[in-house]
Amino acid sequence: MKHIFFLLLISAVQPVLSQTKLEKAITSLENNYEQEKVYLLTDKPQYAAGDQIWFKSFVFDGYNRSTLSTTLFVELYNSDKKLIDWKTILLTNGEGSGDFKLKEDLSEDVYFVRAYTPYMTNFNEDFQVVKTIPIYNPNATETLEVSKSSDWSAKTFPEGGNFIDGTPTKFAIRLSSNTSFPENWSGKVIDEQNPNTPITTFKSFDKNVASFKITPTLGKKYQVIIQDNAGKNQTINLPIVASSGANLEVYSSKDGIKYTLKGVNLKQQLQNYKIVGTINNHLAYKANISQLTNEVSSLIPTKISNGNNGILQLAIFDDQDNLVAKRLCFIKPNNLKIEKAEIISQSLKQTPRSFNSIDLSPESVFKNYTVLVSEDNGSSNPEEENILSSLWLTGDFTSKIDAPAQYFSKNANSEALDALLISEKWERFDWNTVLSGSVPAIKPNSQKFLSYKIKPLKDNALMKDTNVNLVLKLGENEPTFNPFKTDQNGYIYLDNLNFNEPLNVSLFVNSEKNKEASTDNLFVTVEPLVNPTQFKGNFPTTKYKLVKSAERKNLPQTISRAINTQKNNKKTENVDVQIEEVKLTGKKADPKEELDKQLSKGMFSSINSTIFDFVNEDQHAIGSSNILDWLQGRAAGLTFQRNNSGINVPYIRGQQAKLYLDEIPTDPTMIANLPISNIAMVKIIKESGLVGNAVAIYTMRGNMKSKNNEKETQNKNSSVIKGYDKPSEFPIEMLNNDDSSKKIENDTRETLYWNPNLFDSDYVPPRIKFFNNDTAKQYKVLIISFDEDDNLLYDQEILK
Missing domain, CATH: 2.60.40.1930 (Macroglobulin (MG2) domain)
Known part of the structure; x- marks a missing residue:
């Protein structure tokens, strides 16, 4: 503004x-x-253990999307302030998205999502977003209840x-x-x-x-x-x-x-x-x-x-x-400046598992949309918070306001909003402090995007004012050769990096006269210049309390439906695995099968598995710091959660998977420190006999040699940098006539469509497309967008 x-x-x-x-x-x-504030939209207000939390973040500088920051930290905590997971989110025009995959064994409790930019750490921590998320677990010994006391x-x-x-x-x-x-x-x-x-x-x-x-x-x-x-x-x-x-x-x-x-x-x-x-x-x-x-x-x-x-x-x-x-x-409390979505056509059906679509106008000045479609169950419960209340009210105040969205609803009482503001105090700054000449201590503004400090060492000594070469390889892209000169303290700085694939940094130094070049005495470390900060405050109080569970636990209907949806997802994954197994039946043994027979014994010989062959195939793993990082997103049903040491721990269908090294039980730290060049095969096993859900790692034997062994060798002169967290793709369920639908008796999905980045096209109107569940008769559609002048489009409708 x-x-x-x-x-x-x-x-x-x-x-x-x-x-x-x-x-x-x-x-x-x-x-x-100059200060920022964050609004965090989640696809649901509450979750079941094992669910996926989808979120979209909007960062504002006052009443406009912020251009101050390009990085947002989003962290998930339990009620004891233990960090469960965290994401580094790329901001484009003040917007970014991501997701958290919840463990199936997560305790039932109230959890908290904290979101802030590095720039926001210059000011009072109370202005950072801390969103309350109740998470239910039917197997927990304690259950959440809404406190009746006032x-x-x-x-x-x-x-x-x-x-x-x-x-x-x-x-x-x-x-x-x-x-x-x-x-x-x-x-x-x-x-x-x-x-x-x-x-x-x-x-x-x-x-x-x-x-x-x-x-x-x-x-x-x-x-x-x-x-x-x-x-x-x-x-x-x-x-x-x-x-x-x-x-x-x-x-x-x-x-x-x-x-x-x-x-x-x-x-x-x-x-x-x-x-x-x-x-x-x-x-x-x-x-x-x-x-x-x-x-x-x-x-x-x-x-x-x-x-x-x-x-x-x-x-x-x-x-x-x-x-x-x-x-x-x-x-202007009675004249809110809010644009509505231009819907030019819609095809909505009440038939179970039918295809639905909503087309937005391609001629609109709004070109990029955040869209959420959920089943509307006819509940009269009003929305407690939305982007309007965050932008115009709660984003600038730290006191607890009950249901702030009510002040910007169709039937809002402007007298109530006025009384609320009489009772509030603007604490972004204090006039007496400003009049005294005091100013906030602003840390030096960080570079845009991500920046890193590289420390090259030779024979364990800093290399000051020295010409060195860095080979940078992003994901599966070709490596690039980059000459640098260290500064007087022996450091190199990589600034303004925007990437979401592993970045491999390798150090090389020109050989001395009459001496053969070697990397044995070289070592390189990488340190991010901007890191997440420890949360020092207290989480907001909530209306929930934990009580001992009854023999028959009564779960909210939305949670029962979420648990049923998780079961349906597992059935769908099993069908996918079985189809792949049928496709393999009757084929001649290939080198991968031979390698599996050579390495797998006894209970590890299950056909219900996914195999990655590092001996006969180029797996393009050179850009990954370890095999666990490389495995992310490569096998259906396999996800990862970082532990307190920052190491990815594998989960299969929401449950922590067992880890084996050459069929001997091991832990993630051992696997994370294993050079990828020593790996011959990785086997993802799902619900098989005595093994259950497992990730089995097999090392090279005898004269085995990886197809790209020399290229993938990880030396001390190399380090891998993690960039922005890439958001997962929301699945568009197609449960109509395929084999998956036959396995699902009752489709109970609550979130039918989630797209934090629906783009307009010059040729095709932006289309919202989703499949119905088995019960939806009408749909709650939320659409948010901003035009080039940061005018806000906010439209929440019930469509039939």
Whole structure:
């Protein structure tokens, strides 16, 4: 959002012309307080152990997609703050996507997904996204329940921050809770000396806030008594009534924000007071009151935000540049600037496992979409959070707000949003800190994308100011030869790298005169310049609690369906394996089969396996740091989870697979340290007899030699760099007439379509295509997009 600096021009107000302490503070604010926020969309609000979490991240700088960062760290934690998994996500125009594969033996509990850019670590950790994810497991001894207790407390907030004698003042009442909020609550305002006669009464707008107005009298003490629907009550003292001060009233309309500033018993009235408005830490409005007056009013037009929605912070400073009042308000709350998707055709059926499609207009200014299609079960539960509430509200506040999406829904109450903002404080910066001249300590901005520090060693000594050669090989691409000169500290820097395949870095040095070149005395290490940071704070409190499971565990319907879907996926994988086995039947023995017969014995001779031959075939494994990394994505049903040492651990159909080296049980660390050049064969075994699910590694025997043995030799002069995590491809289930569908009695998929990057085409309209499950009669379709000017398209509809 590009802000316009608007100078207020009315008879009592003139532009600020001289450079003051406040002017210097505003300049500092402009230059030092650029900040980011993240919205994380997941395909479902809750999961079963063994599920896959699909996520899309949107990173904003204020109300526009951020160009500050190209890297996002997304981490999965359990409730004990143990890191379960993490992803390094590439950001393109502030957007990126990925997924987590959950283990089938994951304990039932509340888990947390944390997301942040390296730049965000310069500021308060509380502004990083921590998303609550309940995960259920039917085999767990404990089960999640929603806490029925409502342990709440309340606070009152006068508009503008002041409560002055004889001045009508609007108050906001805000509830907070570590568990659940009461459904509704009400209250009354009393004079302590006359408690039986209420001055005014009020009812809550929602679970978060209420408001009332009162005109106080100096010397009197006022209280608010609040009671919820369950009968719990709390009494709160209102602030002491002041004899003088500045009273600020604000009203937001479609035309702009009208404010009235009144001075009460001020020596110089409001002369030389300043009104400053900021949006996203940038100056949007500024005025100076030059004449003697006790009241000024004006309308701040919506052009200060280019007509866009957002939060304006109004701050009032006295003639000595002291902050005396402040107020947050929302720009155009009843006129949200949101575009809708242009659907030009749709073919939706209620027939089980039928093909469905939705076509978007190819002539739209929106060219790249995030799309989620789920079965709509007719539930009336409102959406708790969405990209609107994150962009315009929760992304900039750290307090707990119940169901923030309600403030931007079709039936939103603008009074409730206004009361909420009266109760909030803008903590992205503090005016008094900025006025004092302090600035945040910003670490040197990192390069775009990924950067690494290379340390070459020769005979265990640093090579300072030395010409060296690095051979870089990305995945299966041809290697490139790159001459470098180390700096005075002996380092080489690789900057601005954007890759998601293993990058092999090999060090070579020109031979000395009359000596044969050798790599035996060379060693190279690689260190990322930007790393994930340890989470130091506390996870947000939740409405869930763990209780001992009953004999017959009652699972939420969505979780029962998710577990059934996992079973269906396993049946489909088994069919795929059987088809491959049938194809092999009757074929002549090939070199791979002969190698298998030579190496596999006894219970390892199962035909229900996938074999990779490193003796007779070129497996193009030179770019991988170890065989476990190389195996990722190469066998159906085989996935990996990193352990605490960063080593990939194999899982088959959600369960940890056994690891064997030459048919002897081993562990991932042993396999990770095994040179790929020593491997003859890898065998993926699924649910076979005594072995069960296993990954078996076989080493070279006798005179065996890999087809590319010399090329694949991993020397100490080489190191492998992991880049961005490549997102998995969401499967489009086609359960209509094939063999897989015959094995599936009940298709219970909840997420029918997930595409975080649906592109427009010059020739074909962007098409959303998916297959129905067995029960869906209508579909919940979510579409998000941004145009080149960062105008937002947000469309959530129920289609039939």
